[in-house]
Amino acid sequence: MTASSLEITGLQKSFGGVKALDGATLSCVGGETHALIGENGAGKSTLVKVLSGSVQPDEGEIWLNGERLHVSSPLEARQAGIATAFQELSVIPDLSVASNLFYGIEPKVRAGRIDRNSLRREAASFLESLGVDGIDVAANVRELSLAQRQVLEISKALLREPAVLILDEPTSALLPEQVQWLFAQVRDFAQTGGIALFISHRLEEIESLSDRVTVLRSGTNVGTGPIGEMSEARLVEMMLGRPVDRVFPEQPAAPTEQDVVCELTDLAAPPRLRGISMKIHKGEIVGVGGLQGQGQLALFMALFGAIRSTGKVSIKGKHVRLRHPRAALDAGIALIPEDRASDGLCMTLSIRENISVGSLPAISSWGVVNRAKESKLLSSAVSQLNVKMKSLRQEVSALSGGNQQKVILARVLAQKPSVLLMYDATRGVDVGTKAEIYRLMREQCEAGTSILFYSTDVVELVNMADRVVVLHDGQIRADLHGAEITESRIVAESVGGGATRQLL
């Protein structure tokens, strides 16, 4: 389907007194790819939810092709020609790939029956036409990897041949070649006259894909313009409302040889992790790279005592048995997990409880929490991180993603760990919060903490790590130091053997 224009004016939306959208506007024309950027909490997600019908605005109008739209449900949005690839993904884990693709638009419904065989055939041929392979259309979505689910989510939106295609953080789990696939699909879509609205945190993606960009800040449009006229620094400045020098803190000169804080000897947890030996020095940031699913998660979980492992781990020369996360915490190992909602926070508890729960032994006597000690701990933790909140009693579920991540950081740092494990801790976090996290990492290192840092973002590894180990098939394939740490080298070591290394 084609679209000539999409106009959004004066959009207002409040959640419990917090303004998510404050007179937001957006103007797109047919055939363009329009990027929407802004910090976490700037209102991008709310705008997407309003457009896709899952949230009703308090005020404001949406006009598609000169007609006023009232979308009061996701169904109506879809019928109006708006298809969304949601950030949180709308594919149902317990349904098959084919059922998910054709959900609600199943062909050939006879006597209420859906012909599953023809559904599978059509699903397979559609995926093939998009150039997607490696997905079994009869498999349940639960069996797919996160990247496959994201590709499916995008394909599903494309299948609906919408006038407006909304892509909310579509690349968060994708590998580089999958991102290229997505970009090709989006360009094709725009060429046929549709409007593609692209939301991303990665500025380099926005620069290479979109025609125009709109920046949101505090629920308001602070500027729209052709991408060619916006420099990266300018965009970041618009997002933050203040100029920033740089996102990454300056890297210190190569550190002098320090004491070994943590030593792993043949740490293994088959089948994912097959023997890792390495030393982590005091105040060092060790980056962990490699393709997804090469044992990084197992390494972190084993070090945190969350899965059973064999081998030897010593902290400051003392052998520790990591049979339980409690043992890891006692040994001074703390973890910032990937999924803050399910692994990191108790969403229904307050900020206060979420932070102090990590330090209860230190602030209680005879099993009773000493409130004075608790508030001292809290005030230092919160001010260090400047968490945006109404009060410490607020439920963490009401905070934006970036602020939730800060609450985890506050809890973990209050534990004063000697080894900090960060597992993709910046995923889905806005530039401003990222910069703060990076700054904190450096501060912690200067204070003597060592950090083991996994990231799917190679740029992050290059800029933050003093050393990068690349994992492949549960083993260390490369241990890169100093000048060896470059994007191309890390990617080359990730994807494989010598031949590839020569190509790059």
Next chain:
Amino acid sequence: MSVTPGVLNPPPRADRRPRFKVGAGDLPLLMAYVYVVVMTGVCLIVSPDLIDGPGAMSANFSLVVPLALVCFGQTLVMLTRGIDLSVGGVISVGSALMATHLNAKGWAVMPEVLAILVLGTLIGVLNGVIIAKTAIQPFIVTLAMWSIWDGVAFGVLPVEGGKVSQTLTNATNGNIVGIPKSIWIVVVLLVVWRWLRQTRLLGDLVAIGSDENRARLLGVRIDRRKIEAYAACGFLAALASIWVTAQTQSGSPIGGDQFILASVAAVVIGGTNIFGGKGSAASSMMGAIAFLLIPILVFALNLTSFWGTFFQGLILIVAVTFNSLIQTRSQR
């Protein structure tokens, strides 16, 4: 780079297991069949008369029918991550009404049956509306409903007894083409399930139970579907009520209570996930048969009857443990 002809070439992994036609996640749904086959086998060896003696099949299946009906409805509800405890109240009130009121007024059998079915469906609709429109847990809503309708049943028929239309009893007995009607009912339920699982309704129920937020993003009419599931469950419980009352030829104000835990147990033994999104009414009915085979087996083995309840509890624990082990394994 010379890799990746396609978008999703999975990265090489050391531990790729061969793919089976039946995913490991589906195993729980097959276990009830195993339980039934094993127990029937033991019974046939130890005391064959209990299974294939004269009239045994018909007698056994007349016990299976009401539980199978309730399990069918319970499965639909549990697919949405709900539970319906009010089935006990529906059966009790239906039974009490049939044994007294309607019969005393000389209603003909057909309107009587229809009235009970309408009442059961309405109770289900009420459950569904409250659950869909408020944030109250299904457990609490249907617990209250159970109590309410058991109370009504007591008001209608304070003690067991009453008089049940002989026409109704006759209608549930006998054979069609040499096969007991009770078996036919189970067959019809299986056919209905085969059709239902290919409908959009069932897809919607699975989507809701699998992930309600995502289902909402998909445009599933969640409230409507939930009401439909509870209404169907109420309707099927009313059917069960009619069957039980006709077979026992007497009303009971607490006759439905035994079906509450039995139906939940049978559905779980059948492998349906209590957290929604995965389940099969056919497996639930197999679970019901397994559940009812236990007392027969206990009798066959000459044990005192308390072992029946004991083993029903044991098989429930075993089934749940097995299911959750499979679940964690297939999600890793």
